[in-house]
Amino acid sequence: MFDPHEVRRDFPILERKIKGRRLVYFDNAATTQKPRQVIEAIVEFYSKHNANVHRGLHTLSQEASEMYEKAHETLAKFINAYSWDEVVFCNNTTDAMNLLAYTWGLQNLGEGDEVVTTIMDHHSTMLPWRKIAALKKAVVKYIDVTAEGYLDYGSLDQVITRRTKVVVFTMASNVLGTINNVKEIVRRAREVGAIVVGDAAQFTPHLPTNVRELGLDFLAFSGHKMLGPTGSGVLWGRRDLLDELGTFKVGGDTIKDVTLDDVVWLELPWRFEAGTPNIEAGIGLAAAAEYLMRLGMENVREHEKTLVDYFLKRLSEEFPDEVTVYGPRRAEDKTGVVSFNVKGLHHHTVGSALDFFGIAVRTGLHCAHPLHYRLKITYLDPPPEKIPSSPDERLKTFGSVRASFYIYNTREEIDYFIDVMKKIIELKEALQKNPVEAVCTGG
Numbered sequence: 001m002f003d004p005h006e007v008r009r010d011f012p013i014l015e016r017k018i019k020g021r022r023l024v025y026f027d028n029a030a031t032t033q034k035p036r037q038v039i040e041a042i043v044e045f046y047s048k049h050n051a052n053v054h055r056g057l058h059t060l061s062q063e064a065s066e067m068y069e070k071a072h073e074t075l076a077k078f079i080n081a082y083s084w085d086e087v088v089f090c091n092n093t094t095d096a097m098n099l100l101a102y103t104w105g106l107q108n109l110g111e112g113d114e115v116v117t118t119i120m121d122h123h124s125t126m127l128p129w130r131k132i133a134a135l136k137k138a139v140v141k142y143i144d145v146t147a148e149g150y151l152d153y154g155s156l157d158q159v160i161t162r163r164t165k166v167v168v169f170t171m172a173s174n175v176l177g178t179i180n181n182v183k184e185i186v187r188r189a190r191e192v193g194a195i196v197v198g199d200a201a202q203f204t205p206h207l208p209t210n211v212r213e214l215g216l217d218f219l220a221f222s223g224h225k226m227l228g229p230t231g232s233g234v235l236w237g238r239r240d241l242l243d244e245l246g247t248f249k250v251g252g253d254t255i256k257d258v259t260l261d262d263v264v265w266l267e268l269p270w271r272f273e274a275g276t277p278n279i280e281a282g283i284g285l286a287a288a289a290e291y292l293m294r295l296g297m298e299n300v301r302e303h304e305k306t307l308v309d310y311f312l313k314r315l316s317e318e319f320p321d322e323v324t325v326y327g328p329r330r331a332e333d334k335t336g337v338v339s340f341n342v343k344g345l346h347h348h349t350v351g352s353a354l355d356f357f358g359i360a361v362r363t364g365l366h367c368a369h370p371l372h373y374r375l376k377i378t379y380l381d382p383p384p385e386k387i388p389s390s391p392d393e394r395l396k397t398f399g400s401v402r403a404s405f406y407i408y409n410t411r412e413e414i415d416y417f418i419d420v421m422k423k424i425i426e427l428k429e430a431l432q433k434n435p436v437e438a439v440c441t442g443g
């Protein structure tokens with residue numbers, strides 16, 4: 001097991017002071033910080049090897065091409081793919097999902113077919129498929145979520161039917177942290193002959209990902225949520241299915257030859273990586289994957305499990321009545337993501353107050369609005385009986401504060417967080433009246 005205090009030394013940004021206090025970064029589900037190994041890989045690329053890939057015969061271009069191709073190999077190793085060319089570099093998970101929906105979805109969906117997703121899915125996964133389903137007159141169905149924040153596995157046989165062509169779901173919730181039962185979903189999808197697409201944006205950065213064992217057909221994740229640069233992400237697919245996919249974005253770097261009447265597309269993965277790619281992001285992502293492999297993904301998982309277990313325990317011991325926590329309470333069932341509300345205090349007020357003490361968390365509906373409405377996730381106590389019909393009213397009413405951990409977070413940071421939460425709860429009435437002033441004077 002690694003020591004998070006030692007890991008922290010690799011992250012220059014963790015030295016930063018925020019409003020005079022040491023940064024406590026608990027916004028890792030949004031994006032993670034970058035170690036100097038990733039930063040240096042990017043600097044090294046620009047300082048010594050920068051050129052466009054795939055094109056030039058000159059030395060720099062060959063070096064850049066080699067580094068970029070090797071980055072695909074590293075990512076293939078990271079997820080145990082059979083081959084490097086099953087790994088398509090994308091900008092992020094959103095980009096990967098759009099690529100897939102606009103290729104596989106357009107090619108394979110027809111009127112009356114069913115697309116199944118879940119109520120806990122991120123908009124980035126839900127919306128590309130909803131859009132393509134609408135274009136093809138297919139029906140979108142949702143696996144429900146229980147009050148405890150698990151998928152309703154009892155309903156799988158009713159929701160996934162012989163009409164289902166694709167099941168696309170988040171492997172770990174970005175709001176509840178719930179780790180979903182991939183095997184169970186794959187089992188049911190196979191029974192009806194549907195393909196299965198995993199949104200691994202909150203999974204691959206936190207748990208070992210072995211695409212040979214998971215049984216999925218496609219998997220998408222973002223590099224920036226696993227120590228890599230923004231603008232990096234991966235779509236992995238089963239070789240036979242990738243081979244059948246038509247093109248999405250087309251242009252330079254996707255073709256072998258073009259005449260005025262014909263196009264001969266390049267082999268995998270290049271025919272999906274149109275135009276000059278984000279070379280430095282791919283190289284940086286490979287450095288991030290190397291970093292995580294050195295730590296060991298089993299250890300990353302263990303570290304987060306220990307932290308989330310401690311965090312949940314402290315929250316429930318210290319604030320049994322004042323704080324509502326959403327999603328599973330058992331650390332085994334979740335990643336290091338914990339969303340909560342302080343009863344009676346708007347989530348944005350809590351987030352701003354935490355920032356005043358140097359703590360970065362995310363507040364809002366976390367790109368999972370349907371989930372917030374379904375579980376009535378709100379600071380109001382009790383929650384409203386009915387979901388308001390006006391979008392503005394809904395957005396004001398619902399939301400949560402999300403703390404999310406990663407390899408450099410420590411127990412000491414959680415203790416500090418709990419101390420700050422005590423102050424915030426003491427100041428609750430003043431904060432309700434005047435959020436900003438109360439923190440500035442009371443803190």
Ligand SMILES: Cc1ncc(COP(=O)(O)O)c(C=O)c1O
Pocket residue numbers: 029030092093094095122124125170172173174199201202222367
């Ligand atoms: C579960 C899940 N899916 C998809 C995404 C979209 O990721 P990106 O913004 O990197 O495309 C996120 C981002 O938070 C996420 O948490």
